Amino acid sequence: MGTIIERRTKRGEVKFQAKIRLAGTPIISKVFDSRADAEAWIAAVEPEMRARSRTAAREQAVAKQVREFRDRPRIVADLLHRNLCEVTPFKKGAEAEVNHTRSILKYPLTRIHLENLTQRDVREWRDKRSQHVAPSTVNRELNILSAVFKHAASEWDIALCKSVLTSVKRPPNPPGRVRRLSRQEEAALRRAGEETRNPYVLSIFDLALETAMRRSEILGLEWERISFERRSIQLITAKNGTPRGVPLSRRAMEILRALQQIAARELGHECAVTSGPVFPGLTVNAFKLAFTRMVQRAGLENFRFHDLRHEATSRLFEKGLSQMEVSTITGHKDPRMLARYTHLQVKDLAAKLD
Template identity: 75%
Template sequence: MGTIIKRTSGKGVVTYQAKIRISGFKIISRTFPSHEEAEAWLRATEPELKARSRETARQQAHARLVEEFKERPRIVADLLHRNLREETVRKKGAEAETHHIRSILKYPLARIHLENLNRRDIKEWMEQRLRDVAPSTVNRELNILNAAFKLAANEWDVAFCKSVLIAVRRPHNPPGRVRRLSPAEEGALRRAGEETRNPYIVSIVDLALETAMRRGEILGLEWERVSFAHRSIQLTETKNGTPRGVPLSRRAMAVLLTLRQVAAYELGCTGELDSGPVFPGLTINAFKLAFTRMVKRAGLQNFRFHDLRHEATSRLFEKGLSQMEVSTITGHKDPRMLARYTHLQVKDLAAKLD
């Protein structure tokens, strides 16, 4: 019940102030000449206010449930869209994961209700997907689905079969791709690059072949990360999240020195340029288009930019570097990823058997 406070004015007049405090409402008070009247007002008013408070709380709870229902994924597409908004955007590989999720959304799997989802649905999607892409792509997308399902079940409290991916037989990944670049192809690639309007493309190819750096690592390179004194690049943003140092060959040093001199001249710098992007204004999409045109003009078949990293790795082994030394340069955490290059050392092993 509310409270009643006795008050006496300066002239000796006695009054009684009745107050009602209910959560969610402002304090209501009335002043009466007698205690009985104040108490009667409390008895008549408080139940009504409490009833209104309960109704307001009920309406608020209903509104929260409605909003939660709107947000709660009901079909696979809902779950994947929420995953894109809340999880994918925070990842280093957000662009690639977004591409994979959008591909999954095009298939009937995306329209299945989560409570009806079962392993047969996953298998059917896999069969459909394998008609369009390689097994390795399907396995990457299975990993994305698995992570999204676990997140939904454990953190979003979404009711569906948590074991939907258990015992689903995954397709076997093909052997690791190793596409070598012959001297003739390298020459054709350079000539085609010199005819390309993009002024950086030949330098980027040179750096890829000399350092085995990934495309994103090269395009995102900044002068602050290049040490000419120590002939090295210190990468802080890498695919696996582990910073690493990349030693520079004389050829790589020459390429970077030329790039720095040209950039300093264009910017009107009197001293040495030591900050800012190495390839200013060059976006990933613009580079992709330029590289595709260059490869086509050079007449190379079945060649991708990542093949330059494979070629560079092969050349490191051919120079006599050990697997540990190569992994330090390339950033491969799993030695098995370098196993495809071990055939390059067979001739050296055979020589040791003499």
């Protein structure tokens, strides 16, 4: 806390020395000509020091927790907490992994000692979890557990039974979702988009239908990655980790040209904008809320933004593109992921049999 000491110099002048002492931070002091100035300095500086002190205390607590997990992991939760501190933050899907890990930590499985962990414990967790979430969610969380156990064994030198997860049967995933968008629904969405206050929602909607790009890929677009001469977008950080080029249709080019003009007007530039984000200031959460309201106004049911990627992929097949050409555009590495769209080519195959 702050204190003020009145001192008299050799010349007989009265000075006021203000000192601030807080646990975990160095003592700071300053000399003033008046008590009022000293009090004002303490009032201005002390809150900032207290905030830094609290931050330092939290950092020390986290570091201590990490050291404890590193030195003597006892239960499954110890590994999951250490993974959240050291591994998860550096992953592309960090936010989703944090949420899944927090869900896992709510179950008794995480309070079992590592030496006593068995397949039966994992199976019991799997069965209980399956009562509340979809099979795909259970499998994602099993993947997280598997990755944490493997990392603990290979990087943290923590002995674990390798067969704990390898022989646990996973619930079958449901068939891939394909929610088509009818022309009437598309028109309703456009009308709803014109009424939204967010100026980017309709443009993002159109880009999704024209390019089959993911939401994260569109929201993260930068003008440096767009080539109007080559009619393409070069994605550097795609979901699967592999860069890819996305060809642009004439409609997609029109959308991007219009966005470029809007950006130039807002910045007061006479020339076209060639750098920076395409959608400046638009957060993922803000877009989610705006798109949800747009779907509700349009009166659509059971429709998500990712369904636009499915619709765009279906339209690529309907244009006559081959599976290899479509996968090049969409970035699907596994051809089996496109198997759900093969019915769109049946009529073309039948024509070839004539």
